[in-house]
Amino acid sequence: VVDYNLHATLDSGQAFRWSRQGDAWTGILGRRWVRLRSTAHHIEATTTRAPEDWRWLTKYLQSEVDLRVVIAQFPDHPFLARAIRAHYGLRLLRQDPWECLASFILSSTKQIAQIKQVVARLCERCGNEVDTPPGEPRAWSFPSATQVAALSQADLRRMGMGFRAPYLLEAARRVSRGDCALTQLSALPLESARDALMELPGVGRKIADCVLLFALGFDEAFPVDVWMMRTLQDRWFPGRRRTLRELVAFADSQFGPQGGYVQQYLFHFSRTLEPELEETRP
DNA sequence: ATCCAGGGGGGCT
DNA sequence: AGCCCCCATGGA
Numbered sequence: 230v231v232d233y234n235l236h237a238t239l240d241s242g243q244a245f246r247w248s249r250q251g252d253a254w255t256g257i258l259g260r261r262w263v264r265l266r267s268t269a270h271h272i273e274a275t276t277t278r279a280p281e282d283w284r285w286l287t288k289y290l291q292s293e294v295d296l297r298v299v300i301a302q303f304p305d306h307p308f309l310a311r312a313i314r315a316h317y318g319l320r321l322l323r324q325d326p327w328e329c330l331a332s333f334i335l336s337s338t339k340q341i342a343q344i345k346q347v348v349a350r351l352c353e354r355c356g357n358e359v360d361t362p363p364g365e366p367r368a369w370s371f372p373s374a375t376q377v378a379a380l381s382q383a384d385l386r387r388m389g390m391g392f393r394a395p396y397l398l399e400a401a402r403r404v405s406r407g408d409c410a411l412t413q414l415s416a417l418p419l420e421s422a423r424d425a426l427m428e429l430p431g432v433g434r435k436i437a438d439c440v441l442l443f444a445l446g447f448d449e450a451f452p453v454d455v456w457m458m459r460t461l462q463d464r465w466f467p468g469r470r471r472t473l474r475e476l477v478a479f480a481d482s483q484f485g486p487q488g489g490y491v492q493q494y495l496f497h498f499s500r501t502l503e504p505e506l507e508e509t510r511p
Numbered sequence: 512a513t514c515c516a517g518g519g520g521g522g523c524t
Numbered sequence: 525a526g527c528c529c530c531c532a533t534g535g536a
Binding site: 339431439455 | 515516517
């Protein structure tokens with residue numbers, strides 16, 4: 230692989246089930262345990278048994294995407310240029326739609342560390358145990374919508390989901406019933422797919438855009454969360470207050486067909502940026 | 512102790 | 525449309 234920054238990609242808040250051990254990353258994809266290690270021009274993958282082929286992994290990692298082509302479509306902006314320089318090789322993953330949806334329903338007003346924690350508890354409580362190599366800790370697959378729908382709201386609250394518990398439960402029920410055919414949404418126009426996602430409880434514009442971008446392949450989707458709001462406000466409209474609505478509309482029109490990649494570079498860079506000294510204002 | 516976290520929903524004006 | 529508050533929990 231070329232132009233692939235595995236650390237930035239797995240640590241940029243788009244997926245919540247990877248853990249780092251030194252230079253290696255361990256996670257669960259579908260029902261497989263995987264360890265990934267990045268070398269100069271390769272990503273080395275270890276599984277518990279030899280797979281037929283590796284497309285499930287290359288698709289997830291999006292390692293066949295030519296990053297230079299993507300970045301060539303970015304708008305010219307000094308802060309974005311800094312983000313690209315700082316984390317060159319950051320990629321968007323292509324996640325399972327249900328796992329992505331459920332994870333982001335659980336994400337609202339939670340820190341990334343806490344999202345990982347509650348997702349881990351959900352998997353251990355109702356996912357399927359998967360094979361791990363000798364000496365590795367036990368691991369579980371992400372539970373299907375049907376597995377989640379079989380739980381009670383009290384079960385979910387005990388995992389620390391708080392007010393998100395009824396949202397996740399109802400979303401799981403609808404998805405397991407087939408009321409929202411997630412995988413088929415990628416064939417629709419972006420706005421139709423977004424509207425369908427926003428029918429689900431606990432799913433507004435931001436979470437819908439996360440699923441469109443991280444799971445359904447809509448590279449132009451641009452989730453605007455608190456970090457992106459501050460970044461756009463501070464770096465694109467310094468000194469002039471903009472409403473959330475205005476910023477969403479701006480992002481929609483200004484960042485182009487690869488806006489989702491732009492967003493991920495800005496998000497990760499903003500989150501890892503050392504706080505700059507503010508000018509003192511009288 | 513106080514604030515805030517990859518928001519969303521509902522009510523009010 | 526914009527603004528308000530509430531929702532539950534834990535880490536900094």
